[in-house]
Amino acid sequence: MTERYDPGAVEAKWQERWDDTELYRVDIDGAEHPFYNLMMYPYPSAEGLHVGNVYAFTGADIHGRFKQLQGHDVFEPIGFDAFGIHSENFALEQGIHPMELIPRNVANFTRQLKRMGFMYDWYRVVDVTQPEYYKWTQWIFLQLYKTGQAERRKAPVNWCPSCKTVLANEQVIDGHCERCETEVVQRYLDQWFFKITDYAQRLLDNLEWIDWSDSTKRLQRNWIGRSEGADIDFDVVGYPDERIRVFTTRPDTLFGATFMVLAPEHPLVEKVTAKKQRAIVDKYVKKALAMDLVERKKAGEERQKTGVDTGAKAINPATGEEISIWVADYVLMEYGWGAIMAVPAHDERDFEFAQQYELPIRIVVVPAEQYDGFDPNAELESAFTEHTEDEVLVNSGVFDGMPAAKAIEKITAWLEDEDQGTGTVNYRVHDWCISRQRYWGPPIPIIHCDKCGIVPVPEEDLPVLLPYVENFKPDESGVAPLARSEEFFYVNCPECGGAAKRETDVSDTFLDSAWYFMRYPSTDRDDVPFDALRTERWLPVDMYIGGEEHAVLHLMYSRFITMALHDMGHLPFEEPYERFRKHGLIVREGAKMSKSRGNVVIPDDYVEKYGADTFRAYLMFLGPYEEGGDFRDQGISGISRFFDRVWDAATSDDLADGPPETDELNQKLHATIKKVTEDVSTLQYNTAIAAMMEYLNATRAGGRSPRRSEIEPLVVMIAPFAPHLAEELWERLGHDGSITKGHNWPEYDPQLAVADEVDIAVQVNGRFRATVTVDRGASEEEVKAKALAEDAVRRHMDGKEIRKIIFVPDRLLNIVVG
C-alpha cells in the first residue's frame, strides 16, 4: 500500500483541472447526442446552500453524469431564482439593499456549488434578476397581453393594518401577519391575471402521457380539480328578469333542493333581499366581507355555519315549489357561480346548515333495497351522499326508481329541454394573479395613460429596468414602492406621447421560473429569448428532478407558459419536461431539520471533514432517492471506509492484469454492472451503492488483491457518485483525459450476469427445509431427486405420501405431503 486517500487534495486538483479544461462546457450548437438534464434552480439565501439543495442537486447530477458516461452530450445548467419575497424580506430584515445583497449570496452559492463537484456548464448561468434575463420575462408578459391571456381586474389582497403592507399568501399564518401577528384583512386592488383556467383541460389531459412521478401528477389533478355537473337556473319570485345560476355535481338531487344559498359577495344579494330583511342581511354581508379569506375558509368543524334569510324566494324548476334564498359565508364566490342549490338530505354542509336554521330536508336518493315501501317522511341523521348505480331516486316525480348515476344524465337532459340548465364542467384552478405590490421583481411592462388607457410597453423598449429605490419597503398606500421613483413612474405614453404613469407592480417570481429552462441554451443571445435552433436541439427537457413542494405552482405555471408560447408559434412542443422525478426530503435523526431545533446539516462542515464525494455518496445511500432519508452522522463513515477500500484496491502495487480471476467473480461483475445500470437509470441510488459495496467485498474476499479488470469497471460506476475520486483513480490506472469523456460506462453480458448454478429452496408443506444446488435451468425431476436425497427433507416428509409438487424453475421446489 502506498498512499492514503486524501479527498481534500484529490477534489481540489480535479476541480481546478475541470475549470482549466472547460470540461463541462457543452457544445451548444454542435452536440450530437444532446441530453438536457435539469434541476430546480435554487433561491440563493443568505444562509448558503442547504443540505436539501445538495441532496436534490446530487441526485440530478448523478443522473447527468451517468448519461454522459453512456455517451450523451449532457447539458446541465444552473441558475439563481433570486427575485421575490424571500430575498426582499431578508433584505428588509438585514437593512441591506437587495441589489447589494443578492450578488453576494449568488457568489457564495457559486463557491459552494463548485465545491460539490456538480457538472454544471458555468458558461450558461441564469440569474433572473439580471436585465438580460427579465427583459424576456417582460416580453413573455407582453405576448400574453397581446393574445388576450393577460387581463387586469380587481382582486382581494392580504393587507396587514399594522405593518400597513400587502402580504403574500405565505406570509399569512392562520389569518394573521407572520411578523406582528395582527389580523390580516382584505383589500381590493387592480391586478394582472394570466388566464391559466383556459388551459385547465389541456393541463389535465396531458398528464395522461407525460412521464412524471405519479404522486406529482396526482397533486396536479387535485389542484386542477375538474368536476362534472350542471349549471341550473332558478327563477326568482317577483323578478322576472333575474335568474340565479348555480353549479352542482348532483343534478340528480334537484327535487331535494329545498333552499338556495348565495355567497355574501353575490351581486344579486342586494337586489333580491326583501325590505324587512335588509338591515340584517346588510349587517351579515358587511361582517362576512370584513373577514379575511383565510379566516373565512377555516373548516366548518371549527366554526359553526352562519347565514341569514333574504326573505326572497326562488322556484325549484323540478318541483315548482317556492324555496327560500339565504346568504351564508360557507358559499364561496370564487367557485362556480357563487350560489348553490342546497340539498340538505344529500350534502353534509347543506345538512348542517338546514339543521341549524330548521330548514326543510327532503330525501330524494335511497339505497335500492329501501326503494319499495320507502317512507316519504323518513328522517336522516346525517347527509346521505352515495350516488352510484345502487342508489335510486324517490320523491322525484317521473324519475322515481331511476339509479342515481343515470339520473344525473337524465335530469341534466331534462333541464336542457326545459331551458333551465346545461351539463357543464367546473375547475378549481383560478387564474394566476401575477401582480405583486412589491419591489424586488421585474416591473410589469405596462403604462397607464389617461387618454389611451392601458398601453403595453413597446417590445423595442424592453427591458423596463427595475430602478434603484432606496426605501423599498411597502407602505400603507397600497401602491408599490416603484411609485417612489419619479424617474421611473412618470413617463410619456408610447401611443399619444402625453403624460402617463407606469404600472408599479412587479410580477410574481413564479413567472421568472416558468421559463428559465428555455433561456439556458441561449444566455449569450440578447436578440431573442431563446434561439430557435438551439431550442429544437435541446428542448423539451429530457430529465427534470426537483422537490414535490413545487408540484402545483412552479410545475403548473411552467407547463402553462410553455403551452401558451407553443400556441403562439414560439415553441415546437407544448410540454416543457418530458420526464419529471421528485426527490424526497432529508430529515436528521428522525426529526425535521430546523434552525430552532439546531439540527440543521451544514454541507460545508461535512465537505470539509469527509470531502464532497463522500458527502454526496452518503446522501444518496441513506434512503431511496425519491423518498428521502434520515441523516445520521455516524452513518457517513460507512461510505468513507468504502471509498478508502476502493482507493486501496485501485492503487495497489500488485494490480494484476488478465480477466477476472474466477468465473464466479466474472459473473458477479456482470451482475453488478447490470444492477447498477438499472438502479442508476431509475434513481435507486441507495441500492446501486449497496451493489457496488457488495461487489468490492467479493473482489477482496479472503484478503486477495483484485485485478485491474475487476476494479476498473467499478471505478467507472463510482464516477457519477464520486466524480473526483473516480477521475483520480482513472488517471492512476493509466488513462489520459477525463473519465467522463468518451463512452466509458461498462457494458454487461446478459448471459454472464446470471450464475450457472443456482440454489433452489426446498420446502415441505410450504416450509423451508433445505437448499440444493443445481445447474441453471435444471428440470423438476433433477431437482426433486436431489431434494429427496436431503436428510432434512426426508425427515420432515415423515414417510408420508407425496400429494403434489410445486416447482418454480431456478427458485423453489415445494413438496406437499399428507
Place this chain on the structure above:
RNA sequence: GCGAAAGUGGCGGAACCGGUAGACGCGCCAGCCUUAGGAGCUGGUGGCCAUUGGCCGUGGGGGUUCGAGUCCCCCCUUUCGCACCA
C-alpha cells in the same frame, strides 16, 4: 373531515411477477495487529429454546393460496397533501 403514502432487527434501510425475510451500511460483540487509538483487519450479530435441531417473527385481527412483508377485508398508528370546491 377528505385524499394519498407508509408501518420490516438496536438504527438507516433491502426483498424481481406471491417463492430461502433482514442485502448493503451503522451500531454492537469477539479475536488479530499496534507503544497507543474513537485507526485498520478477520469473524459474528432478528428473537426464544437447544446437544443434533427446532419454534416464533415484517403494526393488530381475519381471509385467499402448496406458499403471503407482498393479494383481499376490518382495525390501529405515523407522515404528507387538500381543507366549507357545491
